[in-house]
Amino acid sequence: MGKRYKKNEKKPINKKKRVLIVATVVIIIIGLVVGVPYYMLNSQLSKIHKTKLPTNIGIDNNSYLEKNKELQDNYINILLIGVDARDPDVSSRSDSMMIATIDKKHDKIKLSSLMRDMIVDTTGHGPMEGLNQDRLNHTYAYGGAALTLKTINENFKMNIKDYVEVDFFGLEKIIDQVGGVEINVTSEEVPYLNGYISEVAKIEKVTPTLVKKPGLQLLNGKQAVGYARIRYVGRSDFQRTERQRTVLTKVFEKISNMNLLQLNNAIGEMMPNVTTSMDRSEIISLSKDVLLKKINKVDQLRIPIDGHNSTIYVRDTYFLGWDKKENLEALHKFIYEEDYNEDSIK
Template structure:
């Protein structure tokens, strides 16, 4: 009897040790990641529907749209050190669709004309270019402008600059991109520019085809504008790189998260608080969400070139694009018109 008790005791000790080891393996990365989140630059922005430009007649409290978390993403050009805000070179809406357990990415063309108080050449007009909203009033004004013009319910944003994006891409080992011969010289010119700013030796792209681009190379690729269909293709390049980046991030093991967080989080500015970041990151990782559906606004056949006060803009049909955006983001959930 005593021998059996000893054997059982040893068995339970082994099981207890295994559980303790597993707990440490899981807990240490979590608490370290939790600690790293504190390094994110968090910015407080208005929270009322009125200040955010959210139409409460459309987005009623506790509506079915609560399962769709929409966050504004900014890619900012901060080469001009005198411009503290930087120019919003990329504007996208990231949707975490908890109802269907997937993510979506919507690009908004930066030359799109929107209703807002104009400045500079557009002083005295109630219209201006969407990306200028960031120059005029930072993230809060851009969120409000998009919510009002596209009838959305965005409450938060995430901002990274070109250098931070390059570091993030390097942290996951680069991203696969199929680059054309025509795109190479333009991408290389941006690679040279970024490398000069960072005081590093440029690593140019030498051959076309599918290949893994490092951070600076991928950012240079994203910035190509004058190859193909101008800014339309550039937004596609940006979505391609972000999609591949999310795929890499979603496959990151729990043990590798602390190192990745140490690279990413200090280079991010956001209105999301610590609990929001942890909650969204956990949701995406636990549900193994890697595929991202994509949309570009304005959609094909709904835009035209226009001039206001002799200034070029991309005009777009509001009814058509708002309907398409709502169908894409909310997938038929109850949105009152």
């Protein structure tokens, strides 16, 4: 486990790697939208690592009643987890968690980011031992994807049945596969960006290619991932999520212009780094729905929302506080739109 930092203690910049949002999973979805044929997809899916979830994953018993069937068919929620597992000397944590919603009613893909430092109801460990609270991203270290999924279902009143997990490798490879992405890097961001590049290059035992100046420029995979990890410039982790969305948008633009062979190769590079609880048949069925309805619009949300979060300390340990009612309402309205039912968050 990593060190907990007290109220007046400053974190070192390169203490451990931070995780980018699970962009590779989103790229898979976008890839399906732009037309990967069934036989290509079926072949590439054989490279995915399949796991099985326990019976109790925190879903409310009322979520899948017959009266809710149409609602559940129209809005498919999947948990996306980003894990940095390249350094064997550092325990993995799910520093990136998103709820991906396939909205078949409104023909959209919706991405709801859950910030990693949020305090949630769960079994406490370390400084939180004996309490029923801890940081959201710590759940992965203590119980893997299953505990993270269960915690999110219970704290956010969700009905998520499956997850998809990826690591750094897939994203770096896909960015390099599309020829890099153009990013406008500020002078304040350059030293932090280069620090992350050097850190990863040292782990991988390769020579780092540093960013030499600020401005609009083409970043390779390692550089783009480093850019998206920056959280010490601007609004800390809040602005980090904005950088992540910027990288995603640029990748989407490149992906949409790839031909089938390029797209198939890109997805093939990514699949060995993907772990999921979904069966291959489930993925293909969902992919068909996306293709047939030509779903290609992506909406995004971050939880906690602005104005309803705060900095709190429990036993001198920092957490991101959040107003439960307002944030749950924002999340459920974003996902279900006019089908939102306020009883679902009580």
